[in-house]
Amino acid sequence: MQDAVRLTTPLGREDVEKLRIGDRVLLNGIVYTARDAAHKRLVDLLHTGEPLPFDLEGQVIYYVGPSPAKPGRPVGAAGPTTSYRMDAYAPELIQRGLRGMIGKGARNDAVKAAMQEHGAVYFAAIGGAGALMAQSILSAEVIAYPELGPEAIRRLEVKDFPVIVANDCHGGDLYEEGVRRYARTA
Amino acid sequence: MREIHVDTIASAVRDLCIRANTELGEDVLDAFRKALEREESPAGKDILQRLIQNAEIARTEGIPMCQDTGFAVVFVDMGQDVHIVGGGLREAVEEGVRQGYRDGYLRKSICHPFTRQNTGDNTPAIVHLDVRPGEHFRITLAPKGGGSENMSRVTMLTPAAGIQGVKDFVVQRVKESGPNPCPPTIVGVGIGGTFETAALLAKKALLRPVGSPHPDPELAALEADWLDAVNDLGIGPQGLGGRVTSLAVHIEMMPCHIASLPVAVNIQCHAARHKETEL
Numbered sequence: 001m002q003d004a005v006r007l008t009t010p011l012g013r014e015d016v017e018k019l020r021i022g023d024r025v026l027l028n029g030i031v032y033t034a035r036d037a038a039h040k041r042l043v044d045l046l047h048t049g050e051p052l053p054f055d056l057e058g059q060v061i062y063y064v065g066p067s068p069a070k071p072g073r074p075v076g077a078a079g080p081t082t083s084y085r086m087d088a089y090a091p092e093l094i095q096r097g098l099r100g101m102i103g104k105g106a107r108n109d110a111v112k113a114a115m116q117e118h119g120a121v122y123f124a125a126i127g128g129a130g131a132l133m134a135q136s137i138l139s140a141e142v143i144a145y146p147e148l149g150p151e152a153i154r155r156l157e158v159k160d161f162p163v164i165v166a167n168d169c170h171g172g173d174l175y176e177e178g179v180r181r182y183a184r185t186a
Numbered sequence: 187m188r189e190i191h192v193d194t195i196a197s198a199v200r201d202l203c204i205r206a207n208t209e210l211g212e213d214v215l216d217a218f219r220k221a222l223e224r225e226e227s228p229a230g231k232d233i234l235q236r237l238i239q240n241a242e243i244a245r246t247e248g249i250p251m252c253q254d255t256g257f258a259v260v261f262v263d264m265g266q267d268v269h270i271v272g273g274g275l276r277e278a279v280e281e282g283v284r285q286g287y288r289d290g291y292l293r294k295s296i297c298h299p300f301t302r303q304n305t306g307d308n309t310p311a312i313v314h315l316d317v318r319p320g321e322h323f324r325i326t327l328a329p330k331g332g333g334s335e336n337m338s339r340v341t342m343l344t345p346a347a348g349i350q351g352v353k354d355f356v357v358q359r360v361k362e363s364g365p366n367p368c369p370p371t372i373v374g375v376g377i378g379g380t381f382e383t384a385a386l387l388a389k390k391a392l393l394r395p396v397g398s399p400h401p402d403p404e405l406a407a408l409e410a411d412w413l414d415a416v417n418d419l420g421i422g423p424q425g426l427g428g429r430v431t432s433l434a435v436h437i438e439m440m441p442c443h444i445a446s447l448p449v450a451v452n453i454q455c456h457a458a459r460h461k462e463t464e465l
Binding site (some may be wrong): 005037069074124134151174181182 | 304
């Protein structure tokens with residue numbers, strides 16, 4: 001396999017345009033966590049014209065609800081949740097400047113189209129490897145919706161967080177290509 | 187008559203919650219190692235290696251292998267000569283879940299279906315009770331994650347559909363689930379009974395050690411055949427393409443109504459967690 005590319009957030013359009021499906025990436029810098037309930041709130045804010053808890057421009061959202069941190073640790077287990085549940089909200093966020101998403105599982109056509117139009121990337125992390133992935137998280141701070149518990153928005157500082165490009169901004173889809181390569185059914 | 191105090195039950199459930207979420211079974215780890223030998227995709231091999239590494243970190247550091255520490259599904263197999271003292275059985279199980287999810291730093295993932303308000307302590311638990319003659323008291327705790335549970339389905343086929351119809355449903359379900367349930371998965375198949383027992387059989391099928399064939403050779407042959415069919419889909423580890431989509435297909439079956447052929451597919455992610463204890 002190719003060597004991993006190291007990227008630091010926030011990401012520019014030019015960073016994203018260089019990426020192709022299958023590329024292994026080590027993410028550094030800040031990523032924001034949000035899953036179902038937080039996405040609904042973010043999009044509600046966009047609809048009422050109110051400010052978001054963080055500026056979307058160039059940012060990466062990680063679809064994760066970590067388990068509670070043990071004393072002395074920034075975070076508990078922190079692997080990705082399934083992304084299709086955020087498909088209803090993602091295009092609007094991409095349109096407003098969101099540059100990357102980390103999750104697991106395939107995205108729908110509307111998300112893929114928004115990624116191509118506005119230059120965004122979708123990274124797959126390893127689902128169910130939450131203990132391993134937590135080792136790449138240096139700090140975690142709840143910045144919005146603490147009442148949502150695991151679904152609160154957290155600002156994570158990550159170091160060499162391992163992901164793979166699942167959908168690039170050129171229309172590539174690793175889920176479709178990978179399965180096509182190994183399928184044996186007619 | 188044997189007496190068991192509710193505090194004993196709560197304490198046992200507490201420990202099972204923590205152990206199930208931090209100690210992946212040797213059967214699953216063995217299945218990963220065997221899958222590594224079969225997997226041809228470089229990304230798939232890399233993922234399998236990381237899953238083994240993840241399980242080691244979880245076990246040695248005492249943190250959950252997956253942040254989705256699940257719905258606490260509890261099977262209580264109890265002798266009818268056991269007398270529970272000090273309170274109610276269900277309350278004791280829920281107290282154990284409350285303590286386990288608090289003390290083990292496990293995620294609380296249970297909420298109101300519409301308001302999505304979190305219950306805050308991962309209760310209620312799902313309790314399946316089986317009472318038979320004797321004085322035994324066995325608890326099996328299987329935390330079930332949302333991602334793989336969401337991909338599970340029950341259907342009522344016509345009797346004419348037969349074995350082929352059931353196989354098609356199972357394979358189609360795995361195909362449509364694609365990467366979502368965190369492959370490599372274990373596919374629990376419940377056949378027969380009624381609508382709800384088919385689902386329960388499918389869930390119970392997931393408790394068998396991974397890859398151990400059904401004692402009935404005919405069902406064992408179906409398990410092997412359906413596993414091949416599922417792996418021919420090419421979904422692979424994490425759905426990124428590969429030879430190992432599922433580690434095992436486990437079938438449980440019982441008689442059904444002359445008008446029916448109920449089938450349930452309960453998909454289990456690779457974090458195939460369950461622990462049991464005998465009091």
